[in-house]
Amino acid sequence: MKNTFVKNTIGQIISFAASMLLLCLIWQGITLLTKSEIPGPIATWQVAKEMFAEPFYDYGPNDKGIGLQLTASLWRVFLGFGIGSLIAIPLGILMGSSKFMMRLFDPIVQILRPVSPLAWFPLGLLAFKAAAGATIFIITITSLWPTLINTSFGVAHIPQDHKNVSKAFGFSKLKYLTKILIPYTLPHMITGLRLSIGIAWMVIVAGEMLSGGSGIGFFVWDSWNGLSLEKILVAILIIGSVGLLLDKFFNTLKMAFAWENK
Amino acid sequence: MMKNLTQEELELLQTEEIENKDEIAKLLAPPAIKIKNVTVSFKSKKGLYTALKDISLDIKKGEIISLIGHSGCGKSTLMNTISGMVSPTSGEVIANEQLVKGPGPDRGIVFQNYSLLPWLTVFQNIYEAVDSSFKNISKEDKKAIVEKNLKMVNLWEHQHKLPGHLSGGMKQRVAIARAFAINPKILLLDEPFGALDALTKSAMHIELLKLWNLDNRDKTIVMVTHDIEEAIFLSDRVVVLNNGPASTIKEIVDIPLERPRNKKEIVHHPKYKEIHDRLLSLLIDKFSISDY
Numbered sequence: 001m002k003n004t005f006v007k008n009t010i011g012q013i014i015s016f017a018a019s020m021l022l023l024c025l026i027w028q029g030i031t032l033l034t035k036s037e038i039p040g041p042i043a044t045w046q047v048a049k050e051m052f053a054e055p056f057y058d059y060g061p062n063d064k065g066i067g068l069q070l071t072a073s074l075w076r077v078f079l080g081f082g083i084g085s086l087i088a089i090p091l092g093i094l095m096g097s098s099k100f101m102m103r104l105f106d107p108i109v110q111i112l113r114p115v116s117p118l119a120w121f122p123l124g125l126l127a128f129k130a131a132a133g134a135t136i137f138i139i140t141i142t143s144l145w146p147t148l149i150n151t152s153f154g155v156a157h158i159p160q161d162h163k164n165v166s167k168a169f170g171f172s173k174l175k176y177l178t179k180i181l182i183p184y185t186l187p188h189m190i191t192g193l194r195l196s197i198g199i200a201w202m203v204i205v206a207g208e209m210l211s212g213g214s215g216i217g218f219f220v221w222d223s224w225n226g227l228s229l230e231k232i233l234v235a236i237l238i239i240g241s242v243g244l245l246l247d248k249f250f251n252t253l254k255m256a257f258a259w260e261n262k
Numbered sequence: 263m264m265k266n267l268t269q270e271e272l273e274l275l276q277t278e279e280i281e282n283k284d285e286i287a288k289l290l291a292p293p294a295i296k297i298k299n300v301t302v303s304f305k306s307k308k309g310l311y312t313a314l315k316d317i318s319l320d321i322k323k324g325e326i327i328s329l330i331g332h333s334g335c336g337k338s339t340l341m342n343t344i345s346g347m348v349s350p351t352s353g354e355v356i357a358n359e360q361l362v363k364g365p366g367p368d369r370g371i372v373f374q375n376y377s378l379l380p381w382l383t384v385f386q387n388i389y390e391a392v393d394s395s396f397k398n399i400s401k402e403d404k405k406a407i408v409e410k411n412l413k414m415v416n417l418w419e420h421q422h423k424l425p426g427h428l429s430g431g432m433k434q435r436v437a438i439a440r441a442f443a444i445n446p447k448i449l450l451l452d453e454p455f456g457a458l459d460a461l462t463k464s465a466m467h468i469e470l471l472k473l474w475n476l477d478n479r480d481k482t483i484v485m486v487t488h489d490i491e492e493a494i495f496l497s498d499r500v501v502v503l504n505n506g507p508a509s510t511i512k513e514i515v516d517i518p519l520e521r522p523r524n525k526k527e528i529v530h531h532p533k534y535k536e537i538h539d540r541l542l543s544l545l546i547d548k549f550s551i552s553d554y
């Protein structure tokens with residue numbers, strides 16, 4: 001048992017390393033093809049080392065360390081995602097619980113869901129009179145849909161058996177919510193949250209490019225203006241890795257709450 | 263409680279030897295369950311499906327009744343009209359002298375498919391039912407009730423397990439403990455022993471009767487079963503249903519075997535074979551390949 005576990009872990013580490021090596025090879029290939037117009041892994045690594053040497057420096061509004069930019073972005077994402085989830089979960093429960101509510105809200109969801117974050121931005125500016133508010137607004141409104149849809153799906157599919165228990169033993173509304181609805185829906189809800197945080201993290205870059213000031217998106221834009229392609233590439237790798245970590249976090253969370261596997 | 267006696271009942275009182283007041287009270291008490299002209303139809307895509315048609319049945323307080331019939335004939339549906347999970351399309355059910363409008367803690371249910379909540383432990387599954395049914399007792403008392411009932415079905419050591427880790431028989435015992443824990447006047451058991459092996463099943467029969475005895479034989483039990491021997495051993499009467507659609511009661515078979523019954527001895531009782539054959543012929547019309 002333990003041996004296979006160790007073997008599996010070693011196998012995973014090796015295949016991950018191989019995967020990263022492959023990425024670097026393709027990257028180097030592209031660098032060669034573009035005659036070094038796009039910096040290669042080694043040049044990028046040099047710049048990355050400098051950036052990570054002092055990640056939290058602050059030389060005024062337009063010159064901040066990568067660590068500060070990242071924290072600013074993460075903070076916005078969690079704020080927007082948090083507000084979005086606080087809207088999506090109760091609304092999802094409402095839609096899942098009643099056919100009427102589903103029919104009432106579903107068309108609205110279907111129309112608003114495919115709208116690009118960029119299209120929402122001006123509305124956000126208008127509403128909040130500030131770029132910071134607008135960025136959080138577009139994260140909220142574009143990231144809430146998967147949580148909303150998955151939550152309502154979960155609630156709508158609570159098995160009749162479970163509802164019968166509640167009915168037969170006279171569960172109160174609160175007991176039904178905490179002992180049946182939420183436990184059953186939680187895995188669906190977390191799947192939704194996982195997709196939502198993915199969207200939020202995608203949207204933040206676009207949002208910060210538009211709003212400027214701070215954040216990883218602003219950093220990418222600023223590096224482009226400063227013609228530092230290496231910095232852009234480092235930023236892309238950071239964005240990708242953070243996205244991966246967020247995804248893994250919610251996946252772990254889902255595993256922890258999936259009563260089916262217990 | 264006492265109603266005016268009819269002539270018939272007076273005669274009954276005089277002719278039969280009544281041993282104590284309890285029995286007189288039981289004889290005169292209104293039926294625990296009164297099913298009056300109950301018809302149940304379900305709306306389906308193909309139209310209206312009538313499962314039960316004009317069923318009437320009175321069940322006395324303290325009686326044990328078995329419902330028997332082929333799969334899909336409407337046994338669960340009839341149970342559900344008593345529990346209040348299904349409301350009759352026409353007719354009515356009166357339980358404990360009250361019109362049944364929905365489920366209530368005076369009727370405990372064991373569902374055909376156990377219906378345990380998979381994310382709650384064995385203990386919690388029972389606790390939540392107890393917590394909903396008894397409003398005015400302390401947490402400690404509620405826990406004591408859960409403990410008592412889990413010990414009764416021999417699952418106390420398994421109290422921390424999730425239902426997913428239990429065998430079918432254990433799940434069924436949890437469901438039974440849950441129904442008993444709310445101490446209902448009427449127990450509704452839908453194929454409660456169906457998933458049990460013969461040994462456990464036998465032990466559970468005895469447990470059920472023990473509980474019923476301990477409680478002065480006051481609890482009314484309605485049970486669905488496919489097992490003729492089980493029906494005879496446990497019941498006062500066996501209600502045989504016709505095949506659906508629009509099932510009616512085919513026949514009600516009395517089981518006049520005196521209690522307490524003994525599993526080993528009962529089969530040698532002269533009436534046993536007669537009852538057994540009667541039930542068998544009501545349920546099965548082909549007994550050998552030459553009947554085709």
Ligand SMILES: Nc1ncnc2c1ncn2[C@@H]1O[C@H](COP(=O)(O)OP(=O)(O)O)[C@@H](O)[C@H]1O
Pocket residue numbers: 304305306311313331332333334335336337338339340506
């Ligand atoms: N909720 C329902 N909707 C539609 N049809 C139902 C429903 N419940 C039961 N039925 C139908 O009623 C009939 C009797 O079902 P049931 O009472 O479960 O039978 P039994 O318990 O005797 O096997 C079956 O034909 C079944 O398909």
Ligand SMILES: [Mg+2]
Pocket residue numbers: 337338339374452
């Ligand atoms: Mg059934």
